[in-house]
Amino acid sequence: MHLFHEITKKGGIQPNVITYSTxxxxxxxxxxxxxxxxLFNKMQAHNLIPDEITYTIVLEGLCNNNQVEKALSLFYLIGDNKLNSNIKVYNILIDGASKNGKFDIARNIFNDLTGKGLQPDVRxxxxxxxxxxxxxxFGEAKEMFFEMEKRGCSPDDVTYRILLQGFLKNQQHDMVEMLLHEMEGKGFSLDASTVEMLLHYIKTSCLDASLLKLIGKLVPKEAVDAPCFTV
Structure with a gap:
């Protein structure tokens, strides 16, 4: 902030869109x-037009600071421009609405994507x-997982970890085993928190101990000797 104010005081140098975005x-x-x-309002008052990157930063920043309504208002205020065809922007709004307890809004945005000619991506x-x-x-989560594969959108390792943790909590052990096998086939690995959850469910006999060997294959080599991987 000190450097930014120093720039504005010097007559020969003026902040540009990149400066403000940063x-x-x-x-x-x-x-x-x-x-x-x-600062965003000041930028526009100085006749600097925000670009796509600036708007993305502001929308994500508002969502991450529990200001989803402001983010949505800004998005609709911007109107018909490149942002309306940028799936990354919709992902930010969907995630922000969902995390802030407004899942109905997130669902509506998601359902409107096809009508806008946009294809949902893995994110x-x-x-x-x-x-x-x-x-x-939980049933809808399973349907959505199968839908994304049907549409040719392959889950990544983050998707699998979220699915595993969700199905573990819902005790859908058949889905857990299926997902673990799929991860092995695709060369994905497990993160520490998911491994810890799996081991907890095995210790409490909620999961079959025969899955230990499969879980071991999905743990990165550097994590094999970690304390959390001790049953």
Whole structure:
């Protein structure tokens, strides 16, 4: 902020869109949402037109600071431009709405994608599946998983980890075993928190101990000797 104000005081140098975008990103990350919004307004007052990157930073910053309504208002205020055809922007809004307890809004945005000619990507499905689990609608999570594969959108390792944790909590052990086998076939690995959950369910006899060998194959080599991998 000190350097930014120094620039504005020097007559020969003026902040540009990149300067403002960088500052906005920093302020939002520091949870200084109000200061970021004021700076965004100041940017426009100086006749600097935000570009796609700037708008993406602001929308994500608002969503991450529990300001989903403001993010949606800004998005619809922008109107018909490149943002409306950018799946990354929709992913930000879907994730933000879901995390802030507004899953109905997230679902509506997701359902409107096809009508806008947009194809959900792996990130879109992943944040939706996470939101569905958060709402406790486990059957819909399974349907969404099969739908994404049917549409040719392959799950990544993050998708699998979210699915595993969700199905573990819902005690859908057949899905857990199927997902573990799929991960092995695709060369994915498990993160520490998912391994810990799996081992907990094995220790409490909720999962068959025969899965230990399969789980071991999915643990990165450097993590095999970690304390959490001791049964």
């Amino acid at each position: 500052m906005l990103q920093g302020l939002f990350k520091a949870r200084r949402c109000e200061a970021a919004c004021k 879109t499905y992943t944040v939706m599946i996470k939101g569905v689990f958060r709402e406790g609608v």
